[in-house]
Amino acid sequence: MYINFWYPAIASKDLSADQPARVQMLGQQFVLFRDANGQACCLSDTCVHRGGALGKGKMRDGNVACPYHGWQFDGSGRCVQIPSMGRDAKVPARAKVDAYPVKEKYGIIFAFLGDLPEAERPPLMECPEYGAEGWRANLIIFDVACSYERSIENGMDPAHNEFVHPSHGYHGEREDYIVPEIELEQQDWGCGFVQTFKSHDRVGKDSPTRSKMRTDKDGKFQGEVEAGTWHHGPAAMLTKIHMATHNWMHQYMYECPIDDRNIRVFLVNMRNCVLEPTADKQVEDRCKVIAGQDIEIVEALQPTKTPPSAIREVIVTADSVIVGYRRWLQKWATLGWRIDTRKVRQMQQEGDAVLAIPSPARRTEKNWALDTVPLVSVASVTDSAAA
Numbered sequence: 561m562y563i564n565f566w567y568p569a570i571a572s573k574d575l576s577a578d579q580p581a582r583v584q585m586l587g588q589q590f591v592l593f594r595d596a597n598g599q600a601c602c603l604s605d606t607c608v609h610r611g612g613a614l615g616k617g618k619m620r621d622g623n624v625a626c627p628y629h630g631w632q633f634d635g636s637g638r639c640v641q642i643p644s645m646g647r648d649a650k651v652p653a654r655a656k657v658d659a660y661p662v663k664e665k666y667g668i669i670f671a672f673l674g675d676l677p678e679a680e681r682p683p684l685m686e687c688p689e690y691g692a693e694g695w696r697a698n699l700i701i702f703d704v705a706c707s708y709e710r711s712i713e714n715g716m717d718p719a720h721n722e723f724v725h726p727s728h729g730y731h732g733e734r735e736d737y738i739v740p741e742i743e744l745e746q747q748d749w750g751c752g753f754v755q756t757f758k759s760h761d762r763v764g765k766d767s768p769t770r771s772k773m774r775t776d777k778d779g780k781f782q783g784e785v786e787a788g789t790w791h792h793g794p795a796a797m798l799t800k801i802h803m804a805t806h807n808w809m810h811q812y813m814y815e816c817p818i819d820d821r822n823i824r825v826f827l828v829n830m831r832n833c834v835l836e837p838t839a840d841k842q843v844e845d846r847c848k849v850i851a852g853q854d855i856e857i858v859e860a861l862q863p864t865k866t867p868p869s870a871i872r873e874v875i876v877t878a879d880s881v882i883v884g885y886r887r888w889l890q891k892w893a894t895l896g897w898r899i900d901t902r903k904v905r906q907m908q909q910e911g912d913a914v915l916a917i918p919s920p921a922r923r924t925e926k927n928w929a930l931d932t933v934p935l936v937s938v939a940s941v942t943d944s945a946a947a
């Protein structure tokens with residue numbers, strides 16, 4: 561898992577003004593709450609007094625109060641009151657927790673989990689169709705017991721549709737089936753590709769978006785579908801599916817690695833057809849059916865995470881996108897952004913590790929009670945790449 565990216569923490573509608581929420585991301589606990597202005601805030605969850613879980617606390621005048629002894633923390637992570645010392649007592653400078661930049665967009669609260677200053681941060685994957693005329697959004701949230709790497713690789717994989725999704729292809733039965741050569745397109749924070757493929761499908765049976773597909777006299781869709789997919793950072797990706805001029809689906813998948821073996825997916829599904837709000841439920845159900853087909857595969861992959869070396873796999877041309885994605889992961893590892901999950905697990909098993917993801921304030925302030933998560937050393941990444 562990687563620090564220094566934006567991750568989806570919670571749906572806006574699930575964070576009320578009067579109750580904090582406890583959320584696990586990148587293997588660590590966080591508290592999310594709304595300050596007195598309604599602005600969403602995200603802090604490391606561990607109270608630096610004696611380890612209370614802030615996310616189980618209460619809201620007090622826009623600050624979160626620890627459930628153990630009531631210490632209050634504001635949105636910047638500073639402790640502003642220690643009840644046991646009396647109202648006007650001076651709070652020690654070390655009574656602070658990490659606070660993370662937050663953006664609330666597309667019905668989601670995102671947190672920037674890392675210590676980069678604002679000017680150097682990778683941007684959030686934008687969704688320009690959201691709120692634009694002629695588009696309608698569905699936010700669909702679901703958990704999957706697989707690593708974000710396996711999930712993104714599956715979402716980008718041009719060869720799985722034919723076999724995993726009965727509605728997308730011909731189950732490999734077409735004699736001329738082949739994955740055409742892919743031209744990888746590099747962007748600022750990831751890579752992707754566009755391709756066209758043949759697809760058939762039943763029409764109007766269980767999907768409102770199918771009713772406008774081009775069909776033959778038997779009601780089978782015979783057209784070519786244009787689809788493109790790009791990842792953005794380690795755990796976000798976009799898929800565009802163009803079935804006809806007015807039948808587009810743009811799916812923005814913001815994935816939160818709960819830990820290195822579990823994800824929570826925040827899917828912002830944009831469509832430019834069947835815009836009636838009453839169709840939302842049907843669109844959501846359809847998306848869940850397709851996602852369910854993927855989930856059945858990815859939850860059973862061995863090993864759970866992608867192997868550290870492709871020596872344990874047999875990679876072919878159709879996997880070039882997967883290789884492209886892994887190159888980007890390697891690049892972020894060489895920047896020193898990869899969390900050393902093995903070391904974290906070891907420390908946690910020994911029972912004495914209370915860790916935090918480093919926040920931007922760590923670059924300018926000292927005097928922190930908690931250690932930060934260990935990161936994979938750049939030297940070891942460079943060595944393994946050379947091997």
Ligand code: FES
Pocket residue numbers: 607608609610611612626627628629630631
């Ligand atoms: S542990 Fe949080 S106030 Fe004591």
Ligand SMILES: [Fe+2]
Pocket residue numbers: 714715720721724725854
């Ligand atoms: Fe899929």
